[in-house]
Amino acid sequence: MAESTIFHLAADLSHIHTDYLWRSKGCWEGYPYYGAPDLYEDCARLAARGVMDLLFFGDSANTSENHGGDHHAAVQYGMRWPKHDMMPLVPLMARAAKGVGFGLTMSTTYQHPFHVARLFNSLDHVTGGRIAWNAVTSAYKNEAANWGYEEMIEHDERYVKAREHMEVACALWDSVEKDAIVFDKQSGIFADPNKVHLINHKGKYFNVRGPLPVMPSPQLRPVLIQAGQSPAGMDLAATFAEYQFVSRTTIASMQKHRAKLDELLKAHNRGPRDLGVFWSIRIQVADSEAHALEKERAYIDSIPPQAGLIELSHMYGLDFSSLPTDMKLSEVAAAVKAQNVHWGSFMEAIETSDPTMSIGDYGRKNAIGRTLALRGRPKDIVDRMEEIHDATGRNGGFILAKGIEVPGNLRDFVDYVVPELQRRGLSKAKYTGATLRENLN
Numbered sequence: 283m284a285e286s287t288i289f290h291l292a293a294d295l296s297h298i299h300t301d302y303l304w305r306s307k308g309c310w311e312g313y314p315y316y317g318a319p320d321l322y323e324d325c326a327r328l329a330a331r332g333v334m335d336l337l338f339f340g341d342s343a344n345t346s347e348n349h350g351g352d353h354h355a356a357v358q359y360g361m362r363w364p365k366h367d368m369m370p371l372v373p374l375m376a377r378a379a380k381g382v383g384f385g386l387t388m389s390t391t392y393q394h395p396f397h398v399a400r401l402f403n404s405l406d407h408v409t410g411g412r413i414a415w416n417a418v419t420s421a422y423k424n425e426a427a428n429w430g431y432e433e434m435i436e437h438d439e440r441y442v443k444a445r446e447h448m449e450v451a452c453a454l455w456d457s458v459e460k461d462a463i464v465f466d467k468q469s470g471i472f473a474d475p476n477k478v479h480l481i482n483h484k485g486k487y488f489n490v491r492g493p494l495p496v497m498p499s500p501q502l503r504p505v506l507i508q509a510g511q512s513p514a515g516m517d518l519a520a521t522f523a524e525y526q527f528v529s530r531t532t533i534a535s536m537q538k539h540r541a542k543l544d545e546l547l548k549a550h551n552r553g554p555r556d557l558g559v560f561w562s563i564r565i566q567v568a569d570s571e572a573h574a575l576e577k578e579r580a581y582i583d584s585i586p587p588q589a590g591l592i593e594l595s596h597m598y599g600l601d602f603s604s605l606p607t608d609m610k611l612s613e614v615a616a617a618v619k620a621q622n623v624h625w626g627s628f629m630e631a632i633e634t635s636d637p638t639m640s641i642g643d644y645g646r647k648n649a650i651g652r653t654l655a656l657r658g659r660p661k662d663i664v665d666r667m668e669e670i671h672d673a674t675g676r677n678g679g680f681i682l683a684k685g686i687e688v689p690g691n692l693r694d695f696v697d698y699v700v701p702e703l704q705r706r707g708l709s710k711a712k713y714t715g716a717t718l719r720e721n722l723n
């Protein structure tokens with residue numbers, strides 16, 4: 283349960299090479315390439331310097347073939363491709379920096395809950411209690427084909443499977459009681475068998491006997507994060523999640539989201555403070571508005587004109603290259619829904635944009651504007667963050683998301699924005715807890 287009302291701070295390191303950032307001057311400057319371990323260790327040190335709570339890795343294990351019917355556009359432009367498995371970087375980063383926590387994504391559709399539960403227990407031990415699991419249902423096409431499925435499971439059914447998955451994972455983390463390990467060298471007793479339980483789960487998707495053959499970890503279970511935005515996704519978050527990642531571009535839409543979440547939490551006998559929200563933002567900070575706009579222009583100029591439609595194809599599973607660019611957003615809605623992918627965020631797009639906007643214009647807008655951009659001097663950025671935080675119940679914080687140039691953007695945030703946040707008492711000046719969950723409180 284998060285009691286404090288200060289800002290929690292996170293950064294999403296999932297897309298630091300894709301989304302055309304590989305073209306950008308500020309990306310991985312001084313490092314050989316985006317996968318270099320030194321870069322991530324330095325990011326962890328930077329984040330710890332800014333007393334940030336979380337560095338996050340998203341994941342989707344696919345190569346998009348949606349645009350033009352093959353993998354060429356994704357590969358040619360480096361659009362969400364390639365995607366390494368970032369898990370091995372977490373222990374390295376945890377050794378490099380104290381305090382900051384790490385979020386890792388694993389799929390409830392394709393990964394087995396026994397594997398997920400065991401791996402996150404190990405990561406919790408290795409990081410000293412600083413790990414979070416972003417549980418996703420995997421909405422991208424082609425992931426199914428990589429994991430051996432003929433077809434993608436239907437949207438709401440993926441959430442049925444996710445619910446069972448998370449129930450099993452939680453039961454496994456609970457299967458060894460906190461004080462089960464006794465280590466009594468005198469009597470030769472290692473652990474108390476009465477405190478270690480089979481779970482004997484037999485369900486629609488999983489059969490798991492248990493117990494989890496592990497020692498309880500510092501947090502007992504990872505901090506649970508869920509980012510589904512559809513009605514089924516929101517309901518899953520309201521059942522299990524401690525934090526949610528949410529992308530919204532207007533305060534009205536954030537408030538609507540928060541109100542919906544609070545209503546669902548109530549239905550699950552939980553309160554608003556049981557689930558905090560990290561709102562996605564992108565920042566361009568400089569000593570003047572004009573300089574911030576210059577930086578923004580350099581970022582926008584690095585994005586090729588084709589990007590908008592390629593991204594829409596990737597995200598919404600439809601081949602936007604085959605549609606007339608003057609087609610209206612509202613005219614493609616039914617076709618997008620039928621793709622069975624990210625319906626939640628398309629619904630949001632229609633509600634917050636002009637539904638008569640052409641898909642060409644929307645694509646261009648979406649490529650740079652899906653994440654709320656805050657530009658200006660540190661004071662201007664913090665004013666806006668404070669406005670959002672106040673308007674949404676001071677319950678969570680912000681994640682630097684899509685479009686983040688590292689290390690440049692992260693360093694600017696830590697060196698210019700964080701001091702202003704700390705000066706106003708809005709974010710922590712030091713880590714207060716030993717674990718991620720305690721720091722997020």
Ligand SMILES: Cc1cc2nc3c(=O)[nH]c(=O)nc-3n(C[C@H](O)[C@H](O)[C@H](O)COP(=O)(O)O)c2cc1C
Pocket residue numbers: 339340341342387416417418419420421422508509510511512513514515516527528529562623624625626627683
């Ligand atoms: C900030 C943010 C980060 C996300 N990260 C991932 C991710 O790493 N992998 C993934 O498959 N989906 C990711 N998602 C997508 C959601 O988890 C969810 O699968 C998607 O919104 C589709 O579900 P829905 O139809 O319930 O909205 C992310 C969503 C948001 C808003």
